[in-house]
Amino acid sequence: MVRSTVFGLLLLVGFASAAAAQDKAKGEAVYAAQKCTLCHSIAGKGNPKGALDDVGSKLKAEEIRAWVTDSKGQTAKTGATRKPEMKAYSLPKEDVDNLVAYLQTLKK
Numbered sequence: 001m002v003r004s005t006v007f008g009l010l011l012l013v014g015f016a017s018a019a020a021a022q023d024k025a026k027g028e029a030v031y032a033a034q035k036c037t038l039c040h041s042i043a044g045k046g047n048p049k050g051a052l053d054d055v056g057s058k059l060k061a062e063e064i065r066a067w068v069t070d071s072k073g074q075t076a077k078t079g080a081t082r083k084p085e086m087k088a089y090s091l092p093k094e095d096v097d098n099l100v101a102y103l104q105t106l107k108k
Contacts, residue, residue, distance in 0.1 A: 023097070023098050026101075029098075030091070030095045030098055030099045034089065041053075042106060054108045056104045056106040065096060069089070072085065
């Protein structure tokens with residue numbers, strides 16, 4: 001009984017890890033497709049003025065989501081002064097979810 005419970009938990013953790021890795025890969029694809037490197041960089045690739053290397057430690061998932069879905073509102077809310085302002089994106093929810101999942105992994 002204990003073995004089957006442990007095996008079941010390990011299997012569940014394995015599936016969760018595989019799903020998270022898939023979301024991260026999809027998020028990286030969204031990041032590339034939307035040409036985010038024009039204004040942002042990760043690991044030295046892209047525009048160094050908008051480094052995102054530690055964004056997962058600095059912002060909560062809902063804050064990252066807000067920047068992606070309502071950049072103008074976030075600019076006003078945070079008093080961000082970077083020019084040009086982040087453009088507004090209208091992405092499918094799944095793309096936003098995957099992008100947020102990917103950016104949340106970026107921690108030093």
